[in-house]
Amino acid sequence: MLGEYRIVGRGAAEIAASVERAVGSGELEPGQLLPPMRELAEELEVNSNTVAAAYRTLRERGVIETAGRRGSRVRSTPATTGREFIRVEVPAGVRDISDGNPDPALLPDLGPAFAAAAGRGDREPVLYGGAPIEPELERLARAELAADGVPVGTVAVTSGSLDAMERVLAAHLRPGDTVAVEDPGWGSLLDLVPALGLRTVGVRVDDEGPLPDDVRRALAAGARALVVTDRAQNPTGAAVSAPRAHALRAVLGEHPETLLIEDDHGHRIVDLPLHPLAGATRSWAFVRSAGKAWGPDLRLAVLTGDAVTLDRVRGRQRLGPGWVSRITQRAVARLWAGGAVDPRAVAVAYGRRRDALLGALAERGVTAYGRSGMNVWVPVPDETGAVARLLHAGWAVAPGARFRMSTPPGVRITVSVLPDEEVAPLADAVAGALAGGAGRTYV
Numbered sequence: 044m045l046g047e048y049r050i051v052g053r054g055a056a057e058i059a060a061s062v063e064r065a066v067g068s069g070e071l072e073p074g075q076l077l078p079p080m081r082e083l084a085e086e087l088e089v090n091s092n093t094v095a096a097a098y099r100t101l102r103e104r105g106v107i108e109t110a111g112r113r114g115s116r117v118r119s120t121p122a123t124t125g126r127e128f129i130r131v132e133v134p135a136g137v138r139d140i141s142d143g144n145p146d147p148a149l150l151p152d153l154g155p156a157f158a159a160a161a162g163r164g165d166r167e168p169v170l171y172g173g174a175p176i177e178p179e180l181e182r183l184a185r186a187e188l189a190a191d192g193v194p195v196g197t198v199a200v201t202s203g204s205l206d207a208m209e210r211v212l213a214a215h216l217r218p219g220d221t222v223a224v225e226d227p228g229w230g231s232l233l234d235l236v237p238a239l240g241l242r243t244v245g246v247r248v249d250d251e252g253p254l255p256d257d258v259r260r261a262l263a264a265g266a267r268a269l270v271v272t273d274r275a276q277n278p279t280g281a282a283v284s285a286p287r288a289h290a291l292r293a294v295l296g297e298h299p300e301t302l303l304i305e306d307d308h309g310h311r312i313v314d315l316p317l318h319p320l321a322g323a324t325r326s327w328a329f330v331r332s333a334g335k336a337w338g339p340d341l342r343l344a345v346l347t348g349d350a351v352t353l354d355r356v357r358g359r360q361r362l363g364p365g366w367v368s369r370i371t372q373r374a375v376a377r378l379w380a381g382g383a384v385d386p387r388a389v390a391v392a393y394g395r396r397r398d399a400l401l402g403a404l405a406e407r408g409v410t411a412y413g414r415s416g417m418n419v420w421v422p423v424p425d426e427t428g429a430v431a432r433l434l435h436a437g438w439a440v441a442p443g444a445r446f447r448m449s450t451p452p453g454v455r456i457t458v459s460v461l462p463d464e465e466v467a468p469l470a471d472a473v474a475g476a477l478a479g480g481a482g483r484t485y486v
Contacts, residue, residue, distance in 0.1 A: 269303055
């Protein structure tokens with residue numbers, strides 16, 4: 044059952060740690076069946092309740108899953124095997140178009156904004172017990188959210204989008220609950236959900252966002268939450284259209300107890316209008332990150348949602364970090380209000396590079412997707428082979444396995460720093476890697 048690996052320990056924590064170490068090292072592989080609790084208890088000479096407690100801990104951490112009498116198995120994508128490690132090593136001389144980062148040339152200079160924020164901090168230091176959110180940042184966030192049709196209540200600030208999502212999920216769900224996520228979708232979210240002890244169910248995506256029938260099936264089957272990327276979906280570039288938003292709101296109306304989380308990380312880098320779903324259910328949260336427009340290292344996102352959700356998130360935040368640095372908040376507010384980034388110019392730059400590659404691929408008979416944002420998704424018949432052949436041709440792309448659960452294979456290409464002169468050679472290399480085939484759609 045376990046090959047040569049032996050689980051050890053006398054207490055529940057020691058037994059759980061033994062299993063988790065083996066999963067992390069690869070000695071226990073995804074899908075591997077664990078011993079029945081009574082059998083392991085006899086082998087370790089401990090009480091069955093001790094093993095039951097260990098297995099419960101492992102389930103809550105997303106390491107194993109239990110299917111009734113069929114026993115407990117290592118999860119197919121356990122929390123200890125992060126998707127971020129599914130990547131290619133980029134040798135010297137190979138062009139890296141795999142990282143998903145914004146173009147540094149389109150990011151603003153942070154020095155003046157932080158100098159001004161720090162100077163104000165010297166004059167008006169923020170101390171314990173102060174307000175958790177900078178008033179100017181809150182004002183700016185509220186104004187733009189309202190202009191985009193998002194119902195604005197309480198506003199919170201978190202350390203990036205993933206931090207916001209983790210706090211919202213933890214505020215409402217319990218280990219074992221199911222979350223409907225986009226497939227293909229953001230790899231970090233696909234890791235986070237099982238790390239919280241939650242289950243994932245995939246909903247397919249086309250250019251206009253999640254497919255309503257898939258969402259309906261997932262919610263009807265018991266998914267308690269749905270996460271949707273409004274624009275610049277990673278990795279496909281999908282953006283929720285007005286008709287798709289209408290259809291999704293109708294589905295959510297059939298399941299008003301669903302926790303809805305919207306990720307608008309494309310804010311200020313995409314020129315497509317926002318079509319929010321916020322308010323379609325009783326519990327909802329809407330997240331906007333500063334990472335793509337002003338820089339990933341800012342680690343800041345603005346969050347709003349229904350009153351209960353925001354009260355829970357802010358209450359738990361007070362018991363942890365307390366608040367996100369007000370100096371950082373002031374710097375972001377200064378960048379925002381001062382027009383440090385021209386959203387239209389940034390969107391046009393990314394759009395021009397994306398469209399150039401899509402057009403060049405189409406000319407070579409290669410199907411690819413990228414309606415918004417800085418990524419292009421290329422379906423491929425053989426993901427490992429395509430990645431290897433492109434690497435041999437001098438191009439490092441992101442393997443689709445980082446972003447997929449059950450949808451067909453593909454590769455992600457980041458176009459944020461792709462100059463005009465590289466478009467044709469890259470398209471030639473992709474076409475060659477696919478042996479001239481058009482690949483398969485991701486729907």
